Amino acid sequence: MSNILLTETKSTGETERLGFELAKSLNPDDVVALYGELGSGKTCFVKGVARGLSLSNPVKSPSFSIINEYPGKIPLFHIDFYRLEKSAEIEDIGWMEYLDSGGIVIIEWAERVKNMLPSKRIDVYFKILGNATRRVEIIAVDGSGN
Template sequence: MKNFATVNADETIRIGREFGRTLPDGAIVVVSGPLGAGKTVFTRGIAEACGVTDEVTSPTYTLVHEYLGKRRFYHIDLYRVADERDFDNLALDDIIFSDAVTVIEWGEHASPDVRDAAYTVTIEVLENGARSITLQSAP
């Protein structure tokens, strides 16, 4: 487990980029934290590490965005997915359990087999507005 304190979006991206460089093909990353914590910003850093040059925007309504960089990269946002049954109905397993790197915001709503296989990133908003970012490896 690693922990970083970051005070602006550029630092969040940088931590995301460095973390992204360590990820193997097929990595699943669940990014948790309250609304507006910086989950999408962190995801941009991982995308950069995968060689994605397109702008990474939040897939809040479309659920999944696919990018092709040096590596294939998926960005999923489960904010609007109510629970695990909802999640199962989306049939995202072929995407998530692929050899692409997949980042899932609000991954709390994913199934246990997804959560159990994932790296986790937890972003906390501190009283002074800075962010504490905790990284945990996949098992």
């Protein structure tokens, strides 16, 4: 492990800003795994990443589709596993084809696919501290097994 950023945000704007800043250092084929309870700010962070990548479509929590694509210079594939719990369902939807596709993949509820994620990735942990406060920890995992 390397490159750990631990911070607290005090508004949605600050959480978006973190995603926006992270986007600047993302490259094609990067995978960003988001962990944390309901309402902890994952989708808010994705919005910032999308803005940081200059993607025009607003990013919404994918409520009907599990995978949303946002085309752009570097496309962003936003995958949300909230509605999928069974590993059979998760394996069925073919999301792994988006890894190594030249885009950036960002995954909500990454807890549910942790053993299928590439060992080189960026993990982002969200925790609700209060009404408007969130703890956000960003860890660049380098794949060498800590």
